Amino acid sequence: MTDRPPIPGPAERARTIAARGPASLLPPLPGLPPVATDPRPDRVAPLLHYVHQDASVSVLLPDDHPLATGAPVITMVEMVDMAPVPLREPVRGLLWITGRIRALPEATARALAVDLAALRPDPRLLDLGHGATLCCLEPLSLVVADADGTHPLTPDEFAAAEADPFCDQEAGWLRHLEVSHTDVLHTLRRHLPDHLRGGHLRPLGLDRYGLRLRVEAIEGDHDVRLAFERPIATLEELSAELRRMVGCPFLAMRSAG
Missing domain, CATH: 2.30.110.10 (Electron Transport, Fmn-binding Protein; Chain A)
Structure with a gap:
């Protein structure tokens, strides 16, 4: 298991x-x-x-x-x-x-x-x-x-407890991912189960442990978490994890500020 x-x-x-x-x-x-x-x-x-x-x-x-x-x-x-x-x-x-x-x-x-x-x-x-x-x-x-x-x-x-370190930047980053990096979202499909790969993929959430995606399909919506290799705390670590997920050395997240 x-x-x-x-x-x-x-x-x-x-x-x-x-x-x-x-x-x-x-x-x-x-x-x-x-x-x-x-x-x-x-x-x-x-x-x-x-x-x-x-x-x-x-x-x-x-x-x-x-x-x-x-x-x-x-x-x-x-x-x-x-x-x-x-x-x-x-x-x-x-x-x-x-x-x-x-x-x-x-x-x-x-x-x-x-x-x-x-x-x-x-x-x-x-x-x-x-x-x-x-x-x-x-x-x-x-x-x-x-x-x-x-x-x-x-x-x-x-x-x-403490709030997630990215709680103030998450909204800007996910909007940036949705608007400017549709190619990245397409590449992330390879991490999804086969039966979900045909749906419309949307960025849902981001925290120090991973990226959450929403798959919108005719039969219903499904949420998937893509875990990072380790908890992250900085923009540089986030960019590195996204590069690892998509296999692209040139992807970088801009500051939301």
Whole structure:
């Protein structure tokens, strides 16, 4: 029996989704204390969100949103891992962080906004105190779900992991591969099982352990992982692994920055 190639662990996948995924707030969970003015507000995309290493989530909401004006309540932040190229099924994974959300006192919110601006500058932080309220979700549980299964995590497990080293560059690289290196995708077909080689091959994902491809066929879609010989951490190592896969000494990935 062939050993399965290594893949990022659930906590690493969760950290990667948290680092780049768009987020939405789900309504307060049934059976738990409701927001005073509206017990079932619609799913809402926050003005801004940031997931901290301890799995707490800073959320910027309009001043008049029930979650910003009501008493603390148990709710959920959902983050979606979307494929960077247009696919028939673009969602690659989901991360749910459930916890108690509350609006922060003004002085605390302003101090946190300064810290957030240093980590990830965003002009929307300037709306704090001018139509927007900064809230904090304190995590109680986390669940990551993707093609490799559904896995519950503790905040400590989340905190101990790191996002994939290529999480910020992956989208640009895969779009570059799709648009500028169709010949490479064609060559990679030789690594696929015979019954999948006739489908439309698309780049699906990239991490330190390998390249993921989506085979779109009339009978359905199939995902395939092409493992690297060893975990990689730099652009040079990535280019070397892709050259090995396609047998081309001149292929190089450009910087996405």
